Amino acid sequence: GDSEDGGGGGGDLSGTIRIDGSSTVAPLSEAAAELFQEAESGVKVTVGTSGTGGGFEKFCAGETDISDASRPIEEDEIAACKSNGIEFEEVQVANDALSVVVNPENPVECMTVEQVSQIWDRGSKVDSWGDVKGLEADVGDESMALYGPGTDSGTFDYFTEAINGEEGVTRSNYNNIGEDDNGVINGVAGDQWALGYVPYSYVEESAGKVKPLQIENPESGECVAATIETVQDGSYVPLGRGLFVYPSGEALQKQEVLEFLTFYIAENDPITGAATFVPMTEAQKEASQRKVDSLVEG
Amino acid sequence: MAQDESRAESRREAREAAAGRAGIAVRPQEFQAHAAGLREKVFELKGVGVRYSGVAAVKEISLDVHRNDITALIGPSGCGKSTLLRCLNRMNDLIPGAEVEGRLLYHGEDLYGPSVDPVQVRKLIGMVFQKPNPFPKSIYDNVAFGPRILGNKEGLDQTVESALRSAALWEEVKDRLDSNAFGLSGGQQQRLCIARCIAVQPDTILMDEPCSALDPISTGKIEDLMIELKEEFSIVIVTHNMQQAARVSDRTAFLMVELDADEDNRWGHLVEYDETEKIFTNPAHKRTEDYVSGKVG
Amino acid sequence: MAQDESRAESRREAREAAAGRAGIAVRPQEFQAHAAGLREKVFELKGVGVRYSGVAAVKEISLDVHRNDITALIGPSGCGKSTLLRCLNRMNDLIPGAEVEGRLLYHGEDLYGPSVDPVQVRKLIGMVFQKPNPFPKSIYDNVAFGPRILGNKEGLDQTVESALRSAALWEEVKDRLDSNAFGLSGGQQQRLCIARCIAVQPDTILMDEPCSALDPISTGKIEDLMIELKEEFSIVIVTHNMQQAARVSDRTAFLMVELDADEDNRWGHLVEYDETEKIFTNPAHKRTEDYVSGKVG
Amino acid sequence: MAALGPQAERTRLAAAGARSVTRAAILSGQPLKDIIKGRIFFALLLLALGLALLGLAALILDAAIDGRSMLSLDLLTNSASRISPQTAGYANAIYGTILLIGGVLVMTVPIGVGSAIYLEEYADRTKWWNRVVELNIQNLAAVPSIVYGILGLAFIVRGPLDLGFILFAGSITLSLLVLPTVIIAAREAIRAVPPSIREGSFALGATRWQTVRRQVLPAAVPGIATGVILAVSRAAGETAPLLLVGAATFVTFDPTVFGDNGYTALPVMIFNNAKQAQPEFHVLAAAGIVVMLGVILLMNSFAIWLRNRYEQRW
């Protein structure tokens, strides 16, 4: 019913929009697609989850209109797009945060980036709470089980880069949960001394089964919890991030794709709400819409 | 018996009618002279042998099969009766590794000649098997199968009826032609197989122990039938039952297993071939006598 | 022959020893008086019938089988010979839906009594089948199978050897006891099955057409063997070969198929049971005469 | 009795002796050890079977309990929804699965049965190439489904066939996956037709194809159908290869076979829902499993019915 904001399509558009890519961003695009199709029932939107890499592969081959990405496009992928004459723009559609989670019974409330890095860095020898230096709460020397998501995921890439300084750098002896991030939640919920990291939305939905830690802002030195506000105002660093979609210039020539993206940005609040992500700020929305417009102009 | 005769009579009439032109005289029974030298030969076997994957099963069989005779093949199990019989309509072609050697003439033509089509051969030379093997279809479809694949779809009902009559089965099944052939008794099934075979109007019928799975009553019926059928067809029958051979056949061939010195190889060979009466009362060979008198086997 | 006799002698001694207590006199050969009324009965059948899933296969069979006799069951196919034979060691228990009625005594004991264990029965009453059915094991293991499952693991080599000797197979296989039984010829396989049966030292041996799959030479050997074995065991044999029955058996039972009025039901019944010679030369019934003279079947 | 001579007396005694031995033997029953062993063995067999069946029952019950709050017809008629998982359904996924399986049937039945006929009725097994084909089919039956996914991606979606991420490409991939199973099942069914039927037909002067077409195939149809259904129900439940050949996860319209605007399938949707953060989706996944099991059970029951109804006893 919000079609006036989306450019006044009035349900008379038709055509198809193919979206593929990151499974992290997929819920957003799905919510956007669903809401958009309520208004524009003639448009068929599909959202695939081939992963960011798989998504770009298809995107740069001209097989999709929009690519979901939980990381920026890489050099190789840019080259592939270029060689196929695909123009694109990176458009932010939401904010996300990663949460370091522990069991609710665990007295620890806040950690510094160094402490998290101590635990997760390559070759880390930390396997009990006593090994972690400078914790404010006294947790004794209980052994610490670690949970992390699949190493092929954007979450993994983002976390390792933000915490350990380089993408893919991490210790290897932890419980790699793989495909289903609920595994981290269940693992940490079932073990009083476990620790793990997951996308913020999984914590939101876990109904208190796990406790997200506050992360000390490296600049201000204050402990910051992940909330909509802190993520939006940029104080939840370094684990706050943006989520992106990549529309192609060619696709934007189609009225329905343009309408869809405009809708995606304008209706950001209900969309991110449905997918439990952090909505964009007004400034972010404007920036995104500018990028879309510039791509349409060519 | 009078009834049987009249049935045979009517069948003969039907054939005469089918013959199409009145001018052709259908040979009356009396001409079946038993002067062997003069009689028409259906098969002439000259040194026929069969190998399975290189191993000889029968060797050096030479004999002539005459028209409108019932020729019986007897001998102990494994002597190659079935093997020999299956050469006569090239059923052995279907067994991988089976090779036939020697000369085998059918009405003077080499049955294994290069331009001979085995499918055509089997249309002319029908076969009935030891175990009744009706198709899992209705009685009607069983009999109609042959005519149908030959493309003779006209007058099918009539063909089926006359084949079933010839096989002395019509009366028993005429009310249930559409029911499954598996519902018939063993003997009825075997007669159905004979009817099925007759329906393609072969020239010769080969029968491999057609009664061995049947009870004496069914056996009797089929024996009667054979004797009736030989008016029209030439019949070669394999049997392990010497009484049966004695009862129905005109000529009998006795095959025996031969072993080589170290008992490693065994193959069938023809011991004696003569008029049935001679074989059973006054055989030329001791081994035949031993066999038919029940001393061995 | 002298050798054979001494072999038989030594076997008899072994059994006497096995009998365990000296008090039981093992009957010497001479006592086999043919005064039927006095002779020891192995089986007494009184109105025995068998139904498969409610349908009668044989009905009302009454006959006595005597000790150290070879008793032959003859009759056309399907008359229930095998069915009857399989009652005698409760093999029919294994066929779902098979029921036995009437009284069947074994050495005076009701074979189908409530406290009788069929497994135990089959240890005492061995069986040899139509198709040689050696286990897919070595020759030795085939013969040793029975003793092993009975837990008689001592002197196994000796048991195996003597069983193979009794089955007149020892000389042919003694050098290849470890090779697979499937490498033997059909006749050898059948003798192996007999050896396997003897190895558990049964009291009675049932044989269901033991030679029908064999060539005449093997058949001859097995017939000789049967005559030897009857000194020690009682034998009941089913055969479709009347000559065989005439050659080997002491008494012969002739079974025939009976049909009811509308030919819907058929079952086997006993036509005549008598000394073999009588059955074959001077039978009491017309149907027996027709059958043994080869007029039907 | 007194009139009996000494010989007869001895015979009678011997008989009595033998009788008592026999009596003891057949009444004694088996040694207790054997009886106990037999009982334990039987109990173990029952236990094995029971555990296997219990596994199946637990699986169904577990899914039904987890998904019970969503089990309604809406599940079959509603589309996927990100906004309100409580009212979401699998309509489009079910439709996608039906199309996929339809494609599998259309492709595997003729090709599978054709291959089986060739191998059983035509191929001369003494020729090495026929043996290679046979061996190859046995090997293919054991190749992991994920490898078929790779094949589908490299050869069907891209590469030589270059069909793109369309439903038909998924159908082909699944077809290749189950084809060996179908061939093996069809061969077995064809082999079960007794040679006597073929002989009967040949002896009437039928050609090989006439024999196959009119006798062997009709008699083998129940067996073939059963094999095909069992194989196809496996295809219906496959997830991994479909993920690779691009079954999209969010589709709110009924897909078409050749349309390039995406498709999805029931197991893919189940997998995707179960991974979500929101618990509502987990319930939806469990309910989806129930639907899936229902579909599989239906197909299997049909196969069993077919087998029992038309199976030819020779």
Add this chain to the structure above:
Amino acid sequence: MEARDAIGASRAIGRGGGPSRSLQAPSPRYGEKAIEAMLGLCALLSVVTTTAIVISLLEPSIEFFGQVSLKDFLFGTEWAPTFTPPEFGVLPIVLATMVTSFWGLFVAIPLGLGAAIYLSEYASPRARKTIKPTLEVLAGVPTVAIGFFALFFMRPLLEDLLPFLPWSGPQAAGVAGLAVGLMIVPIIASLSEDAMSAVPTGLREAAYGLGATKMRVATRVVFPAALSGIVASIVLATSRAVGETMIVLLAAGASPNLTLGFTESVQTMTAFIGQTATGDIATGTVTYYTIFAVGLLLFLMTLVLNMISIRLVRRFHEAYD
């Protein structure tokens, strides 16, 4: 003589169609040949499939081995292709595949064979007719369903039953293996039952005739005689276990640990492929090619397994026919 000729003629005409006793084919039967060729083509498709599989795996694998040495791949003990720096030692995931398959077979062989013996030797025909298809339903259950069942039902249950094991995390190699076992039970049960039912009744009767009990007949006669079929069923089940993706992906996790532990989370070869192929890895990178190298190894493993089984089956078979 004249009369006989006349008869010949009469039969010729009586038969109606074509020259009577001609032994030549009335037509060249091109149709027959065309059909045979088409059927042959169908069979050939399987060869094409294999070729395509090999090519689609081999091409990128060659790319992969251009950058990673075969030795490092096959004998390295650390598997971290997505890490920095990457490690390509495939042993952990191969071992994981073996461990989950082992646990699968550990339950499936006794359960499957037990069920098979029961069905073929003990069950009444009616019972067999209902139980066997029911078991076969289990073979058709989607593996995603079994995966979640393992994760959310079996894992907690097993922890309650076996509290003394060092449980940690929701995923465990052993649980995944047992779930794989549940999946392959019907394969073993159904195919072994076929093999046992195919043992000639004659052998059974021979054994019963010697006074063997039912158990002895089953274990000493039927079982050995059906061994080739039983081995074949187990090998097929093994390749299914090795190739199973969804169950291990969900229930075993993604930690490439070089471990034999029952409760430890491991990553199998299939789980690696399944996860990485749908993950965020950019195409054209070494990591991406890893998928194919692992796929090739997996393919070769199942191939070898299958060849062994065919050998075994053939060896045993020769002995029985």
